[in-house]
Amino acid sequence: MTLAVIAGYLLLVLAIGAVSHRLFRGTGEDYFVATRTIGPFVLLMTLFGTHMTAFSLLGASGEAYGRGIGVFALMASSSALVVPAVFFFFGPRLWSLGKRFGYLTQVQFFRDRWGSDGVGLALFAVLVALLVPYLLIGVKGGGITLSQITDGAVPEWVGSLAMCLVVIAYVTAGGLRGTAWANTFQTLVFMGLGAITFAVILERSGGLGAVMARLAAERPELLVRGDLVRPLELLTYTAIPLSVGMFPHMFMHWLTARRAETFRLAIVAYPVCVAIVWLPSVTLGVIGAAQVPGLAGPAASTVLVRMIALHAPGILAGLLAAGVFAAVMSSLDSQVLALSTMFTQDIVRHYGLHDRMSDRLQVLSGRLFVVGIFAVTYLLSLVVDRSIFRLGVWSFSGFAALTPLAVAALFWRRSTRAGAYASVATVATLWTWYVFRAWNEPGYTLGGSGLMPVAVMLAASAAAMVAGSLLSAPPEPRRLARFFPGTTKSLEPLEPGA
């Protein structure tokens, strides 16, 4: 019965993809940015659904299982402040530039902003490398969910494969419009079912009072921060949600807005949505420490699904597992579509076929890349064995460290391509070094002090941007006029690389 409910849910998502395919206009702009027609509610749901992934449900509950309520402060309330602030300062401005100059990808913007193909290419490579762990979170999350909810009857690799195939089907059918619709539906599903999961498990555990009393008696350390979270760690974790400003899939969704003011609802409602999703995740993870003890390492990521199976078997388990699937797929689709858009526009079209590439060929290229990237990610998911939360933190840290690029591009006229090169190279070097240094050390902080590597990478990236820019020749006035209207005279298009 559980499997039937999940299968029914996946078919429903496929049906949404099929409907959106009927409205597909056949153009590259429609496939890649939904012809920039998305309204406020769908934008909120797609941005939020895209951002919340297996990290927020399986990863958060798994981390809270071992580290207690402090996980909410580390990632949820810090995101409630930082993410909408990033939307406010970056989103409408990038949307405006995207609409004016016809950008479809993040790389196009940065390449044009500093007039450098090399910056675009370096950024493409780094963004793809950072996105792979993020994709892995989703693919692994789908496998874990299906395997745990069926008590191992369905192996993880089958769950991962089924989810990849469904996402491939609706992304290639409907492009970004199909993705946005599916995301909206799935975001409503996982927010609603998350609340139901929370209520059902609490009720079947004897109520909130009984649950907290048991925790206070058996695992009191999980109800405070204590030694499980260090103050410096909380302070520097705040930098991680900056990553939202450099996610290629977020940038892509920003471009779909109908107008600048479409962002207003997403900015205001985002903190509330974060609380709605993370409160059940973190609380159920903490409760799970008392009810499902003994999960160690990456296995802790399964605590939420184990709690569902323990308290709500049958149809309800199927529905609740569908909620987890919804959260996972609503991110996976956008990430893969963003990657395929970048590959088509920034590599195939920019370096190979230029204007000879018809809309049909662009869409075909995008679809093939979606299939290819899923194949690679799926194979990686079979061999990588790391906690979902840890994979997420490493991926987000890299993206967050690239934030000085966006800040400089939008707000600093004196920034130059040399500064951009220096910043990207610094992030690539430090991120690689830290990942190799800390791969086998869960909870790594610098010298065990609580200082997260993201803080060092962010500071070094910003310093590299400033130093590289000030040590190189100032940008040409024509290019500045293009991005800072009113400061100079001409808005004539420039050739990329000019």
Added chain:
Amino acid sequence: MKLRRRALYAALAALFLLHNDLPLWNDARLVLGLPVGLVYHLAFCAAAALVMAGLVAWAWPSRLDDDEGGRRR
């Protein structure tokens, strides 16, 4: 308008500092049935939503809407 904008940017900075709730670090009291450290950060989310509402109301980059030919304005 400029003053409101500066006040809202200051509120953002204040929230950043208030996120570090050191006095509640080892406080195990329950409030509304939940640990006080968790309730504080839920309230923090609500406060962040209020500041964001202020930002879109009084510090919105309206020039971007004007770029769109002033539609709906």
